[in-house]
Amino acid sequence: MAETRNIGFEILRFRPESDEEPVWETFEVPCREEWVVLDALNYIKDEIDGTLSHRWSCRMGVCGSCGMMVNGTPKLTCNAFVRDLPEPIRIAPLANFPIVRDLVVDLESFVTKIKKVKPWIIRKTEKDVAHGEYMQTPDELDNYKQFTMCINCSLCYAACPVLAHEPDFIGPAAIALAFRYNQDSRDEGEAERYDVLNSHEGVWSCSYANECSEVCPKSVDPAAAVNRSKLVSAMQWTGLLSKRGAE
Ligand code: FES
Structure with missing residues (x-):
């Protein structure tokens, strides 16, 4: 088993069928040393809360679909190493775009x-x-x-x-x-x-x-x-x- 470290994530959620406005939700994620933010989001979706919505495709900084606000700065989440970020790591949808759902914006x-x-x-x-x-x-x-x-x-x-x-x-x-x-x-x-x-x-x-x-x-x-x-x-x-x- 690869070694992991628990890291706190705060994620802005918006479920249009039930939320009047976006709300922050906290997750504890066992991250591996080499993980990027996208790995942690995929872990949350696969292991903790399957309703989390976010976009990604190539995982290598080519398709341009995984952009989000990471601690307030727009970044490709497949290119942002968890180990380089102060905790808790705050993830929000890209600013200046309407939110469709959770971390997905209308482009x-x-x-x-x-x-x-x-x-x-x-x-x-x-x-x-x-x-x-x-x-x-x-x-x-x-x-x-x-x-x-x-x-x-x-x-x-x-x-x-x-x-x-x-x-x-x-x-x-x-x-x-x-x-x-x-x-x-x-x-x-x-x-x-x-x-x-x-x-x-x-x-x-x-x-x-x-x-x-x-x-x-x-x-x-x-x-x-x-x-x-x-x-x-x-x-x-x-x-x-x-x-x-x-x-
Ligand atoms: S997943 Fe393609 S650029 Fe990040």
Whole structure:
């Protein structure tokens, strides 16, 4: 038998059929040294209370589905070692999203915002497949590669102080994705993304708190994308720079 240590967890529960508002519930979990928070949540669900609801899939920091507030900070629970956290460990659903049940939040607004920036390569005219792929140099790839690392975990939305007060703000991940495609030498959709990025809910709502980049588990640095987008937009607005894809 592997050695275990009892650790106290406080978990925010919300059962819409019976709870008027979320309530904290305490659990004592025999944790192994190498466990992450997700292991403890799975133990609670398997051994103590099968009604606990939480999301996860890959267990390796890739799918982005296990994000929660861990002691008040947005984290991937499959990437947060229990041994590194002060006790009791408080687990709550991601902030800035409506709770569906227990630790599961409604991500519909997040998905809608991501779609708004058209995060795919837009071409004015597609060349025939028979004419080969669109070529790109290593330097052109370097221009945007960092921003392709986003796993849509939405931790940056839970950390964003602007979203806490302005829920319609399009948010860090959507802007980082827009920037990723705007920087891609194969893309001609910058003009189509311009209005969304420069709307009232766009890049100019960001107050550069940098919290999004602090919590990003993939070091995407969405705050850099937001603020570089502001610079590009300002130059385009003044006519110093043209928009790729504009007529
Ligand atoms: S379970 Fe996939 S990122 Fe944590």
